Amino acid sequence: MTLAELIAQARTALDTAINARQQEQDALMALRSDENLTEEQARAQIERRDTADAEVTRRQEALAGLEAEQAREEELTQLQARTVPAATRAPAYDRVHRVGDEERTYRPDQDRRGAQFQQDVAAAFLGDYEARDRLARHMQEERTERGDQLQRAVGTGAFAGLVVPQYLTDMYAPLARTNRPFADACRRHTLPRTGMTVEISRVTTASSVDNQSAENAAVAEQDMDDTALSVPVRTAAGQQTASRQSIERGAGVEDVILDDLFRAYGSRLDTTMLNAATVGLSNVATAVAYTDATPTTAELYPKVIEGLAGVEGALLDQASGDNLAVMHSRRWYWMQNAMGTSYPLITQPGVVAQTLGANHAEAYGRGVRGILPNGTPVIVDNNIAVNLGAGTNEDEIFLVDRQECHLWEDPDAPMYIRAEQPKAANLGVLLVVYGYYAFTFQRQPHARKIGGTGLITPTFTGV
CATH class of the missing domain: 1.10.287 (Helix Hairpins)
Structure with a gap:
């Protein structure tokens, strides 16, 4: 072939x-x-x-x-056609090197300024084989007559115009972003096509059932009533104006800009879900205080169980059991650094009894990072604030039922606009990324958060 x-x-x-x-x-x-998408299905796909x-x-x-091999073969074929002489032809006189009275290739009496030598240097660089031959003969003549003076060498700095730097555009280093680990773990819904609010009916006055006091006596009755939960549709957007020169004369500039805008969009959405005033997870979750001047992982863990108990106590028969613990990466690594001899008395599926949970060794933003001793999955998200408390050095741990963490998004979000006309007079191209989304944790209020002096900046001491 x-x-x-x-x-x-x-x-x-x-x-x-x-x-x-x-x-x-x-x-x-x-x-x-698909709103019923599971973590395992997403990871498999x-x-x-x-x-x-x-x-x-x-x-x-x-x-x-x-293709490189083919190009090399073609190059060698052309080279062979230039360099292989006819079998019966004797070498030309000017192709045979002689020492003695033979004229030099470049003679000062004929070319005082060395113009021919300079022309041959330039021509050889551009692929002129005859110029290369003349330069080779010249170097052989120099070695014969002045070999003891040719031991000097120069580095690449002597050829600043010829040693061209190579830019590895495919290895550009993007700005690190917190992105959206928690948002990706929430229960996903398709955002309705119209409207700037999402309305959810919440039953706030329920029916009543009681034992009948006597036969034919009136049975218990309570009129049901609901309250509308209004969830605002938010718009996250960002823009970048790039010169037409950078896009048309650069290498992958537009792709680099869009990649950064898309990841910035994800970071903004996620941090809003966690930290927005009034409706963010940090502001709707019920506090579980962990106050300790010398915190340890062993002392923190019971607070996690307390928080999970609160989650189930709030949801009752609406609890799905699909719980999550959401924490900052510094807190997850601090929990992993703990060493000890005690372990839970009740074993859990998938957790070795003598360990304080299990680490799945997933990369940041790739889903569940591990599980706690009771089997609760852990999501690590660095959008969690680390400047809380009186000392502005505390973070929080959130405990939620995944099925009651709702996020509505357009399946195609974020959108991308490339507009040339608005900046045409400046030879600019406007790149805009935007998307609509809505979220709530209040359809069934249940979330818990662990906070306090026990969650100050961790020190990794093995406890």
């Missing part, structure tokens, strides 16, 4: 891999719009998408290797 046939085969394989990857991505987007993505990269590298 020829190289051309191999390249055609590799291109077909790459196209197939790209189509397969797109199908997995489309399946992931469709899955995310993401793994399938990433596997397809890796296959695209492998096929792309294989094609690039074959």
Whole structure:
């Protein structure tokens, strides 16, 4: 099989891999719009998408290797045509090196300023093989006549205009963002197409049932009543104006800008859900105080159980059991640093009795990071404030029922606008990212938060 046939085969394989990857991505987007989506389903689909993505990269590298090999073969073929003399022809007189009375390649009496030498240097750099031959003969002549003076060397600094820096644009370092770990763990709903509020009916006066006092006596009756819960639809948006030169003459500038805007959108949505005044999780959760001047993980854990008991006590028969503990990464690592000999007396599924939970070793923002001793999954989110309390150095741990953490989003959010006309007079391109969303934790008020001096900046002492 020829190289051309191999390249055609590799291109077909790459196209197939790209189509397969797109199908997995489309399946992931469709899955995310399902309100009954589970963490396991999402993780499995993401793994399938990433596997397809890796296959695209492998096929792309294989094609690039074959194309590079073909280019090299063509280059060698052209070089051979230039350098191989006819079999019966004797070498030309000026192609044979002689020592003695033979004229030098570059003679000062004929070219006092060295213009021919400079022209050959430039021509050799551009690929002129005859110029390269003359320069090679000149160097051989120099070695023969002045070999003892040719031991000096120069570095790349002597050729500032020829040693060109290479910019690895595919390895640019994006700004690190907190992104949206908690938002991705919440119960997802599709945002209605119209309206700027989401209205939910909450029963606030319930029916009454009691034992009948006597036969034919009136049975208990209580008129039901509800109260509307109004959830505002919020708009998160950001923009960046880029010069047309940067987009048209740069390498991947627009993609870099959009990637940063998309991740900034996720960070803003998540931090609003956690910290917004009045309706954010930190402001609606019932406090569980942990006050301790010398906090330890062993002392904190009972507070976690107290908070979870409060969650179930508030929800009663509406509790799904799908609980979450949400904490800052500094708190999760502090809990992992603890060493001790005591362990829970009641074992839990999936947790070794002698340990204080289990770490799943997932990367930040990739879902559940681990489980606590009672089996509660942990979400690590660095949008949690760490400047709380009198000393402005405390954080909080949230305990919630995932099914009562509601987030409405458009399946296609965030949206992207690329506008050229508004900035046309300045040769600018306006890039805007925006999205609508709504959230609430008050459909069934239940959330708990652990806070206090026991959650100051942690020290990693093994306790």
